[in-house]
Amino acid sequence: MSWHADDGDLREYAHGTLAAPRLWSVETHLAACADCRAALSAHVPPAEISAGWARLDAALDAPRPGPVESLLVRLGVADHTARLLAATPVLRRSWLGAVVLTLLLAVGVGVAASPLLLLATAPLLPLAGVAVSFGPALDPTYETAVVAPMHTFRLLMVRTVAVLATTTALSALASLALPSFGLAALGWLLPALALTSTGVALTARLGPVLAPVLVGTGWTALVVLSRLLASG
Template sequence: MTWHVAEEDLRAYVRGDLAPPMLWSADTHLVACAECRARLASVSDPAALDAGWERLDAELDAPRPGLFEGLLLKLGIADHTARLLAATPVLRRSWLMAVAAVLMMTVAASDELRSPHSPTLFLALAPLLPLAGVALAYGPAIDPTYETAVVSPLHGFRLLLVRTVAVLAVGLCVNGLATLALPGYGLAALAWLLPALALTATGLALTPRLGPVRAPVLTGAVWLGLLVLARTRAGEGAPLAPFTAAGQGTAAAVAALATGLLFLLRDRFDSATAPLTDYSPGSTS
């Protein structure tokens, strides 16, 4: 070695004040020069050095964000929110492929069993898919990141809304694409939208009382029951009551009422999503 890093430069290097290009030269030189590394150790604060190694270890051990999480981070979403969104089970490829397959088969069946008024089978199934997606996005029985979610720096209601909006956006887009495959029905093929919003809002409003699984299951069962009842009362070839103008208005009113009830019950979601393990004195994990 024909030169060594000056002591004042080593001290600036330790403080993080050494600017390029001297910083790059010092980095390269320290790799090859044992004498300068020893001098660097003598002017370094051991506590700061240990803290630096700990930060480096944490950075190396931290999981790398996936494609979806990386996109959320680039959009300015906080890292903990992006991580919780990316871990939502129903936003994964397997769920989306399953939903797409179900919709494709339903569209094909609706086209095969063409009704002069509306694609009844498609309209009956489409509102259930966003409801099922929201049910699978949150709750201790299904969500693999549930315990992480309940200790995250998020209000329980806000976390629920964040995931619900994400799932609804994806689910409604997939449903909308499937609707394009039924152009012969015109706007009648969109009659699933208001029932989907009504079912989802109702399921969420019932969650504090019934839980994240039973609430959507009960809501979906009531929907299917209403369809069966409407089928028995509808005339031959007539559209089912939920897909008429009156039925759409009712669905909009139910969605609005359920949304209002959900807002009133927002504080219940913190108690409803308490950690699964009791850490009180005398309990065992």
């Protein structure tokens, strides 16, 4: 190769047809020669240059998926939904709270003589998780979520499914760890689904905090009343 890259080599390089080892020589020379870079631009259509810059900008601005987002994508969750879930810190706190409460429930039921503690408290876990995962008072990304190109109720449903799946799986594991109670240890499942569905349905009218609080209070009162009637 001469002092400057050959015009034919530049043309082939621009079209992507230049083969090694000339390709390596031209690339090395272009990195240090402004004149050859200017000559190279004459062989590339302006539209292709603009498209290349656009692809570069998109690649630089694209967020890098974290471990939680990558795991959700591997499990079959859509990219945008996985990013929405992974970018919400209140969801992670609700999952952590579910882990702690489930462990406490398992210990408490193991000590008690009946699964009443698990049956009464486990249905409240997903309801509480939904309550702390959405709303202006608790969610630091609430303003961003409101103006996002996604309906607010759909966003609430996405987070509800995430919380419900996590808490249900953890509570199920706690139930399986109590084989002495048999199928009675799984009696919390239908109440959990009913309480969560009722709370989500009332959120549109009562708000994301008041609705779960009222539903949870009603469930607690019902459990206490039934316990009093059974003992009296």
